[in-house]
Amino acid sequence: MAGSNQDIDWKALGHRYFPLKVYYQHLFGTxxxxxxxxxxxxxxxxxxxxxxxxxxxxxxxxxxxxxxxxxxxxxxxxxxxxxxxxxxxxxxxxxxxxxxxxxxxxxxxxxxxxxxxxxxxxxxxxxxxxxxxxxxxxxxxxxxxxxxxxxxxxxxxxxxxxxxxxxxxxxxxxxxxxxxxxxxxxxGRNFELSLHIMLGLPGETHAMMMDTARQVAEWNVEGVKIHNLYAVERTKLADQVRSGEVKLMEMDEYLEVLADFLELLPPWMVIERISGDAPPTNLVAPDWCLGKGTIIQTLKDIMQQRDSYQGDAFSVVKS
Ligand code: SF4
CATH class of the missing domain: 3.30.750 (Transcription Regulator spoIIAA)
Structure with missing residues (x-):
């Protein structure tokens, strides 16, 4: 479905993945x-x-x-x-x-x-x-x-x-x-398709999360919103986290998995979100979700250390 974004050179803008703001700037000129x-x-x-x-x-x-x-x-x-x-x-x-x-x-x-x-x-x-x-x-x-x-x-x-x-x-x-x-x-329709994906679901191994990444890559939709499992007030998950029944991912662990996930996606797929987004007053855990700047910078550091970009493992998916 996607593929018309292949001429957008987001790497030249210093990104390790194709962020939504670059796509919107290209699409709307502002x-x-x-x-x-x-x-x-x-x-x-x-x-x-x-x-x-x-x-x-x-x-x-x-x-x-x-x-x-x-x-x-x-x-x-x-x-x-x-x-x-x-x-x-x-x-x-x-x-x-x-x-x-x-x-x-x-x-x-x-x-x-x-x-x-x-x-x-x-x-x-x-x-x-x-x-x-x-x-x-x-x-x-x-x-x-x-x-x-x-x-x-x-x-x-x-x-x-x-x-x-x-x-x-x-x-x-x-x-x-x-x-x-x-x-x-x-x-084959006129609209774009964007998928929400969660990482860190209880019982999901690294291999299972990568299977999800390969499926998203194969679907070849225009965009994907990825986030870690996080708990907000007034939910069953909040109770499960507080009781210790459910353990949420730590930031470093999540960002390593996220980097692996991004490498499997096609380079033209727009990454609309990379972490959970809840108002501070409503968030139960993990607290690190609130540090957007730290999350973005740490992911960049991880991918820089690996010398990797979104799409680097995509050819493996298609082979
Ligand atoms: S319960 Fe909430 S998250 Fe689940 S499908 Fe309905 S609106 Fe979406």
Whole structure:
């Protein structure tokens, strides 16, 4: 699917992997920030359709099955988001990121209203739609495709891992075959596809995580968001971490695995995230997640010491 980014020379910019900000600069000609929007969705893994309780790491207590968000509420979320981002960044363009819960889990007319409302704002230059692999029927993909004919659209699928035992452990409510099916049905469409992947899941060996990397490389999607397993308040995982039942990766261990993972991916795949992202007040563990600058620098140091880059082991994948 991906491959059109091959002319972007991110190595010349001093990077060891292809970061999102370089891709956006290339695509939009300027710095672009994401505005996180709550479209008022719930999740089939919360409302009982697939399961109840949701994924063990997900703070989903607020996802009531009948949530509705008014059109003007989306407009004010955008306004608030832009005001907040402009305090920190010099950005003129923004992407509407439908992030919490499952953002394709609703009738098509609701999706249209939300996406049209977001795109009415001239400063909004695209959409990112976060969802689950088992919530993208063909009519939803057709609609996403329709929007992608005229604007930038990325569909974010929560794949997390290719291993069914891990998906069961996290109470995911679907297995790997759901991701395979969804990704196959996304092939050849206008929108970009980005996958969420978690490293450090209990019971996953280094070899298992590399198997996930090889599968992501083979899928050849446009982007991937990778992060370590981390715990936030109001989740089952938080209890498991506090009781010692689940042990989370230390930073150095995670970054060595991450470097191995990145080396297996194609060099044109955009790396949208490399670590967990939770507000300090909500994070239970590990604390090192909060040190973004240290994480980025340490990964760079590790890859420099190895003299390696994203994609260095990709030819091995394809052979
Ligand atoms: S992580 Fe996603 S799929 Fe899992 S319960 Fe939360 S919203 Fe649903």
């Amino acid at each position: 710095r672009v920030q994401k505005i996180s929007l709550d479209g008022g969705f719930t999740c089939p893994n919360v409302d009982g359709t697939v399961a109840t309780g949701g994924c063990t790491f997900c703070d989903n207590k607020a996802f009531s099955p009948s949530r509705r968000v008014r059109r003007d509420a989306i407009q004010s979320q955008i306004e608030r988001g832009i005001t907040g981002l402009r305090r920190r960044y010099d950005s003129e363009k923004f992407i509407a990121y439908f992030q919490p819960a499952t953002n394709t889990y609703g009738p098509l007319d609701k999706l249209r209203i939300l996406w049209d409302t977001a795109l009415e704002d001239e400063r909004v230059v695209g959409l990112i739609i976060g969802t689950r692999p088992d919530c993208v029927p063909d009519d939803v993909l057709d609609l996403v495709d329709e929007y992608a004919e005229n604007t930038y659209v990325s569909l974010e699928l929560g794949v997390q891992t290719i291993h069914n035992a891990s998906l069961d452990w996290m109470n995911r409510g679907h297995h790997h075959d759901a991701a395979v099916d969804a990704i196959q049905r996304c092939q």
